[in-house]
Amino acid sequence: MTTAVKAAPTALLRFATAGSVDDGKSTLVGRLLHDSKSVLADQMEAVERASAGRGQEGPDLALLTDGLRAEREQGITIDVAYRYFATPRRRFILADTPGHVQYTRNMVTGASTAELTVILVDARNGVVEQTRRHAAIAALLRVPHVVLAVNKMDLVGYRESVFAAIAAEFTAYALELGVPEVTAIPISALAGDNVVEPSATMDWYAGPTVLEHLETVPAGHDPRPCPARLPVQYVIRPQSAEHPDYRGYAGQIAAGTFRVGEAVTVLPCGRATRIAGIDLLGEPVEAARAPLSVTLLLEDDLDVSRGDLIVPSGDAPATTRDIEATVCHVADAPLTVGHRVLLKHGTRTVKAIVTAIPSRLTLDDLSLHPHPGQLAANDIGRVQIRTAEPLPLDSYADSRRTGAFILIDAEDGTTLTAAMAGESFAPAAFADAAPGHGHRHV
Structure with a gap:
């Protein structure tokens, strides 16, 4: 190996x-x-x-x-x-x-x-x-x-x-x-x-x-490396006589390093196990880091499917249904309170609703326009969202991959907004906005 x-x-x-x-x-x-x-x-x-x-x-x-x-x-x-x-x-x-x-x-x-x-x-x-x-x-x-x-x-x-x-x-x-x-x-x-x-x-x-x-200029250096994260993209079951019991969970490592024998947790279900093996390009390795695409084999038979997130057991992000994020609205149609959307985070897509739009950023003087009611094309602002299922979200300041998500129009599939989640994310203008109760805030 x-x-x-x-x-x-x-x-x-x-x-x-x-x-x-x-x-x-x-x-x-x-x-x-x-x-x-x-x-x-x-x-x-x-x-x-x-x-x-x-x-x-x-x-x-x-x-x-x-x-x-x-x-x-x-x-x-x-x-x-x-x-x-x-x-x-x-x-x-x-x-x-x-x-x-x-x-x-x-x-x-x-x-x-x-x-x-x-x-x-x-x-x-x-x-x-x-x-x-x-x-x-x-x-x-x-x-x-x-x-x-x-x-x-x-x-x-x-x-x-x-x-x-x-x-x-x-x-x-x-x-x-x-x-x-x-x-x-x-x-x-x-x-x-x-x-x-x-x-x-x-x-x-x-x-x-x-x-x-x-x-x-320094490249490829993350001053605040995020713990290991693997969004599951495929479940691999070859059904071959050579490997009759093979069950692997494939995807691109979004952050950090995974090692054989490491204790990991599958989110959002929260079940814990250990890594039994790591396959890279069909060959077993002891460890692999982002941004490699790998297949993880787990010691226990768990219900793992596309959209789940495999993380180290000691560094698992909190799962939540209530999210507050900073967004850049990219669609021609406005984003409004009560808008029913699809939220895509990594390889997982869930139903969600926009519950509030607390503020919009004014670019001239970086002031906040409170409760604008909607965001138009190219607006930058804050939104509060409630999802139908819990999601494991990192701070965007810690991981640009697992701290980001997009909102999609549930009817025609149009991308509505690019969103950044996390506690400490801050252009200075956003720092004064009070976080909503029970929400992760940006």
Whole structure:
């Protein structure tokens, strides 16, 4: 039996881009890919042909990520575009997210697994409402690192004073939200200044380029690791003569490490047992950690099914039917009190009802609008929910996987909100809201 803990590669950074329409996100991503030699020859030829067809003299690097026909025609990003590239120092998974207010929901999708978010600002416009919204979402999603890329510095004469004023305003706002770290970089994505190579025209800036920062920022480190969690996805019963009694519980480890012989509890039923074996890619191992997909074998025959959560017996989260959470509402239809929904947590989906909407966040001054009655598209607020069945929830501050859930329209399956649960989760503006009696609160 293998004794080493199977670990995922650590030299990988997941990051997302965000910003308002026409701030230059897709151009930045295209420049990053092009100047880091991460674009294949046939891809570049296709971009050159498409650019020539639009009457442009040179290649439009934004077309490297804007792949949908509607995106090319309108000149905006609609869908989240994922790109995979590598440098000698690190591998990257990049999510280029839309800037249009209508598609803010896609920014939530792209940033939900990111370790870093690059928020672009047009140097001519400074910090705008969508900038504040993206900063708030980054704070809500607990993205550890935020980069402020002040773009189009060539259009303001590369003036240091313009950059300094924007960086100071954004940093103050982000710190008030609870963003732990902001790195501000002046760039021109079109000209390539400070994207991959240092700018020759901004000698007053001595910090890293965008790529240099992406290559050196700490990645894959969770300062508050959550105890082990395995949402059960499948129950495996091969029914073979070779393994007539095989019963395994398969899924992707959401957090922590499981070891053979460890005492575990199955939630929400609360039954305890021990791990008899761990199979990884068909081979037995002594231990495995997140984010590996494994099959756990248990010593006792328990009633375990899809949607259950296997956890260490000494670190089991509390189960509850009354939840209070911070949410970003992403649907066009409003979320209202009394709304009957489906709540999806990990691999488990249960019926639920929205019992109250205590507050909505005002992005301009981070004040709370009490009891708004509903949340409209792109609103950030707090909701109270009662579920038909108990759920084991971690604090989102402790685990971005098992502290998150979504609300789904029970009639048509539309995703309504992305939600973050937990006791200590806090942009500063939410700290003053009194928790409801009997609720886990954010």
